[in-house]
Structures are given as C-alpha cells and as structure tokens.
Amino acid sequence: MNWTEKYRPRSLVDVVGNEEAKERLVNYLRSWDRYPKDGILLYGPAGVGKTASVYAAANDLGYHVIELNASDVRSADRIQRAVGGLSRGRTLDAYFWGRAMRPLVFFDEIDGLDPREDTGGLSAVLEIASKKEFPVVAAANFIDPVKHKQLLQSFEVVEFRSLTPRQIIVVLSRIVREEGLSVGREDLVKIAERARGDARMAINMLYSLSMGGDVEALANPMENLPINMLLQRISSSISLPEIRALIEANPQHWKDVLYTYFDIIARSPVMKDDRRLSLLGVVSLVDTMIGRMERERMYFYMRYIPHLLSWIVYQANKWGAVYDGRIPEYRFYLFVSNRAVREELDALLEELGRRLHESRRKFLVGTLAPAALLHRNQFKKLYEWVSRTFGLRV
Amino acid sequence: MQVMKIKYGEPFRIPRRLGDLFKDVVRIDGVDYVRGEGFTVRDYYALSNLNKILIRLGLVLLPMVTCTICGRDVDCEECEYTDVCRKDVNLCLCRECTYSEDVVDKYRLSVRKRVFKG
Incomplete structure (x- = not known):
C-alpha cells in the first residue's frame, strides 16, 4: 500500500503544520450554519495537508465527506446533479449513518474551474454554498484574484503554507517509528531539505529510501515548480545565484517569468526611469532570443537566457519592483485605461504604421509598448518621443 | 546595518x-x-x-517563530535549514523538540490543545 495513503491522517492532531488554518477549519465546521460566509476555501501548494485536513476534521467532528473534483465535474448541470439530491436525502442519510454523520461537500481543485470557459461550474458551486444546507469546503492550489473574485468574496479564505523542514521531520518520524525503519538522522535531514515543504513528496522519498534508493539521487528541490511558486520564490530572493538556479531548473516558465517581469518593471512606482529603461532593454533582448529559439530552433540561446533572465529579476528586485501575485497578460492595451486616449493612440498607430511600412501590431508590441509605459501613459510626452525618435510630426 | x-x-x-x-x-x-x-x-x-x-x-x-510544542522562541537564522526554508510560518519547532524521541506524541498533544482547545 502506498505510504501517503497508509499514513493519511485520521484525525486533525495527526496533520502536521498549518495550526491556525486547521483551527479556522474546525471553527467553520462547528458553526457553518451561522457562519458569516457561505463556505470555506483552503488554498496553498500541493502536499501541505489541505485535503488531509478536510477528511481528518470531518472524521473528528462526525461529517461524511462528499468529494467533487473540479477537474472532472465542471459543468453546472453535473455539479447540481451530484449535490442537488443531498438536501432531500438528508433525513435518509441520517437514518443510515446515524445522527452524527452529516454531509460535508468538498470541491477539490476548484481553481480548475474557469468562470469564462466552464459552463457555469463556478456559479453552481457558489449557488449551492449560498443555500447553506450543508457545510461547503473548497480547495485550490492557486487562486487568481481577478478570475475567482466572486469565490473570494463569498468564501472564507484560509491559506495553507508549505511545511518547514522541521515539520517534515515530524511527519517522517511518525512513519519511521510505525514502520520500525532504521533510517539515520542525516537521511531524514536530507529528505526534509529536498522536499521543499511538500509532505507527500517527503513521504514518497522516505519510501524510496526504505526500498534501497539513494537519498542523493532524490529530486532536485527546485525543479518543476508551479509558476506562481517560482515567481514568489524568485521575487522574494535577493541572491543572484539562487535566482539563477531556480530559473535554470524551470525552463518551462521562462516566457511567463519574462512577461511578468516586463509588467512589474513597467508598473513599478518606485523604480527610477533610467533603471527601468535599462531593464526593459534586456527584457526586449531576452524576448527576441526566446522568439528566435522557438521559431528558428536556435537552441544555443538556452545557454544565455537563464543568465540574462536572472539578472533582470535580481536587479528588478533590488530596485524595488514588487510581484503582486498576478501573471499578467501581454497586452499593452490594458495599461491604457482612458477611452479617449485609446482612440487617439489607435489613430497614431495607423498613421505610424502607414508611414513606416510596418504592421500595426509589430510596431505596437515591439516599439511603442515599452515607450508608452516609460512615459507612464502621458500622451503628450509620448507624442514628443515619437516625433523625436521617428522624425515625424504627428 | x-x-x-x-x-x-x-x-x-x-x-x-x-x-x-x-x-x-x-x-x-x-x-x-x-x-x-x-x-x-x-x-x-x-x-x-x-x-x-x-x-x-x-x-x-x-x-x-514559536515552537508548537514548548512555546519557546525560535530564531530562523540559527536553524540548520535556514537556506532551504521559506520562513513564512508563525509556528515551527525548536531543535530540542524536533529531534526528541517522543516528538510525534508531544506534537499531537500540542495540536489537540491548540486546535480543539483541550
């Protein structure tokens, strides 16, 4: 039997870490019918005990968990069908399960539901929760403050954080004791260091070790990070080697890191303009490299991109750029909020495109976007810059 | 500094x-x-x-941070994991409690007190 399953906590006292979050979950389950919010949303990285806490708390407080995974059940119709009968069947359920076993609806991986792409799935969850017929708990790895705004408003939001290495040691010590393993402290320390706060990963590593695996060969703690975790880690680091190591270990996110930093450098209210300009110059260079690597298969750029990208991140962090948790879309138009300015800009682009024999889009994204951001959308200054740079009277 | x-x-x-x-x-x-x-x-x-x-x-x-088990203050910079830890929690464990023989039982007891208030 899989150890993560075998040692799944049966009670909240067996769940290690996130004490405050567990306390809030228990408070909600004890008073969900008079709770000010419609449900409770647990969010945090994988393997930190969100699902385990729900099942363990349900066990402690006498609930019967009905789990719906948002990756499988996405449409409003399917969600209503799965949960709709619950209130009607409540009396019967109480008869069979005994009075203490009440239903608890658990929507796992709710971040998989997109309010625009899925046919009413998220609205159905919100509607079910608003009726307050039973406690509703949702779990997510990453919540987009814009996309899931309604969910954040209706649900009590509880953050689960990665376990500290010392907490991982407690998780492992329990298994070592119950399995009667003879594992040295140095090996436990190595696992705790490499598990990057993920208890599930740590248990799997201990399992591999007990089967004769080599602890040195276990996973690199920096590889395959989710994009939000990678951005949080690089944006909070002030060490260039650490940033470089993280970027080198996650080549699948280079583009997202670049575009996110393009956005936060451009919008930083504290960064001086000459610094902003120098960083945007390097951003543009790396963007060109990634583009040529993808289009023309010039893979030798892979050697240089992590160095340049980590330099951008390091300097941006040092000069006061702040990552606010959003992965922006690469759309310059979002920064121009005034409609009149947007229309004027459209006319200008038409004119410039015509005069410079260049496509409107190419000019917009490649040249004008960084320039407009530098001038902080002050259109008069932008006019002057365009006139000066292109020798045009527009 | x-x-x-x-x-x-x-x-x-x-x-x-x-x-x-x-x-x-x-x-x-x-x-x-x-x-x-x-x-x-x-x-x-x-x-x-x-x-x-x-x-x-x-x-x-x-x-x-504070030790979940004994309530002592723990200095993150003196921890053996300071380079790999994200240091974003309020409660952790002190060195003595982490490596004690009965850490699992002590931990359960402290969580019971904290989460279930007794």
Missing part, C-alpha cells in the same frame, strides 16, 4: 523615521499599519518586500 527580529502577525515599531517611504511601506500587500500599535507583517513575501525598502534606511527585519 541594524537587524531587528519580528514575528509574523505581531505588531512592531520601526525604529527609523520613514518620511516619504511610509506610503510605499503601507502599500505592500501583507503589511498593515495601525496607529498606536505599529506595523504587522503577514508573511515572508511581505517581509522581503518590506526589507527592500527598509534596507535603504540601514535596517533589516528577520523573522522569528
């Missing part, structure tokens, strides 16, 4: 005149200010963003 130790969620005062930087400090997501009490920092990301500003005034804030 002056170093000051703080705990997440507990108010503290910054021993410098912030002047114009005050606006930038209170704008950081995860940093709150209550007049009369001082600043509170919610997590490690807020702390690192706050340090980016305070470093200009020659001040660095370092996190400190």
